[in-house]
Amino acid sequence: MSVKHAILALLYQQNRHGYDIKTQFESMVHGQWPLNAGQVYTTLDRLTRDGLVEPLAEGDRDRKEYRITDAGKEALHQWLLTPVERSLLKDAFFFKLLCAQEIDFPRKSEILNRQRSSLIRHMMQLRQLRAGLDPKRHKAMIYLVEGGILHLEADMKWLEMLLEESEME
Amino acid sequence: MIVVEGLRKQYRSGEQPVVDHVNLEVKQGEFTAIMGPSGSGKSTLLNLMGGLDLPDQGTVYVDGLPLHTLSEKRRTLMRRRKIGYIFQNYQLLSMLNVRENIAFPMSVDRCPKEEIQLRVQELVKELGLKGKEEAVPDELSGGQQQRVAIARALAMQPKVILADEPTGNLDRKRSQEVMEILLHLHRKERMTIVMVTHDLSVAGYAERILLYKDGRIESDIRQKEGDMPRVLEDFLAQLQT
Structure with a gap:
């Protein structure tokens, strides 16, 4: 996932100028990540170089608008259809456990x-966040948060299993 | 609001107590979840906190009154007037309709008829039960039955709600509806709620979670303000790569 694809998705809907992309992006991620304007323009330059977007003539107040090209649409479709790989080894906590195992760390249950x-604190935060979301206006964010809740539930079950085993050791 | 001091309960001698010298304070307006595996004794702790069971040792104070040293009559009155109970299996009276079930604690307390009528109307509206007033529990879905049970628990305008696995018999969507009602009671009316659950996603609605195991409180976890949930951090971190 990258800013590149988010920009392609925003231009897929309509032509936009850099500042519009920045504000729409922030609204898409529910204001949780303010996007640096510099990053928007650097990415637009790269997308233009690769032929995925093209600048239009300068519009009102000298703002340059961008349009997605057919190649850009195709790149976006391909990215959307590519499954996301998961790797347990990239899980920071699992990696920590592996290291603890390796050195036979005596405080593993801690x-x-x-x-x-x-994890429990995160669940409380997600529940709080979820309670503040409007099902009509924040549908995508609700999916994200519900997904997070389900992941946390699974993480909790896994931790309980590890705790049980560490108690038996 | 609720103070638990040195509470102990053992069902059979020689066995591990299900409540083992527990101390706890629940403040007015606090939403607390007691979370633990089945058989950990968390329901017994809740029953002791609500005066539904008697401890071997220790005391529970509700609104400053020592619950277990009151006479049986005063304890019953206090339970009825200050505490609302919600159970996993709803415990509605099958021969009474929705209206009568909600009115039940008020009728037992001999409240004036007009007062009962008004309160029931209010609760039917609040809990989204309009049109179901004449239905008996068997004619309702699980989620609707639990909403009737919540309305009944609120009938006497209690100071505390004690809920034992309130979503235990419900699917994910209905669980969410029931929990949103409890959350609303907590946020809008500053209701003190103590809820027992084995389910993390349900416990997550509370602002404080007590992990309960083998008759003891293992951890007392409170919500920290202002931290961004990890799932969002992960999502945003991926976005930046």
Whole structure:
């Protein structure tokens, strides 16, 4: 996932200038990540170089608008249809556990307990965030948060299993 | 609002107590979840907090009154007037309709008829039960039955709601509806709620979670303000790559 594809998606809907892309992007991620204007223009330059977007003549107040090209549409379609790989080894907590195992760390159950508390706090935060979302206006964000809740539930079950096993050791 | 001091309960001698010298304070307006595996004793703790069961040792104070040293009559009155109970299996009276079930605690308390009528009307509206007033529990879905049970728990305008696995028999969508009602009661009316659950996603609605295991509180976790949930951090971090 990248800013590149987010910009292609925003231009897919309509032609936009840089500042419009920035504000629409921030609205798309529910204001959780303010996008640097510089990053927008650098990415637009790169997309133009690769033939995925093209600049239009300068419009009102000298703002340059951009349009997605057919190649850009195709690149966006391909990206949307490509499944996302998952790797457990890239999970930071799992990697920590592997290292603890490797050095036979004596406080392994403390690692698990601390992780559990952190996970529970995250669940409370997600629930709080979810409660503030309007089903009509924030549909995509609700999907994201619900997905996060389900992931946390699975993480919790996994942690409980590890805790049970560490208690039996 | 609720203070638990040195509470102990053991069902059989020689066995591990299901509540083992538990101390706890729940403040007015707090939404607390007690989370633990089945058989950990969390329901027994809740029953002791609500005066539905008697401890071997220790005391529970509700609104400053020592619940277990009151006479049976005063304890019953206090339970009826200050505490609302919600159970996993709803515990509605099958021969009474929705209106009568909601009115039940007020009728037992001999409240004036007009007052009962008004309160029931209010609760029917609040809990989205309009049009179902004459239905008996068997004619309702699980989610609707639990909403009737919540309305009944609220009938006497209690200070505390004690909920034992309130979503235990419901699917994900109905669970969410029931939990949103409890969250609304907590946020808008500053209702003190203590809820027992084994389910993290349900416990997550609370602002404080007590992890309960083998008769003891293992951890007391409170919500920290202002942190961005990890799922969003992950999402945004990926976006930047």
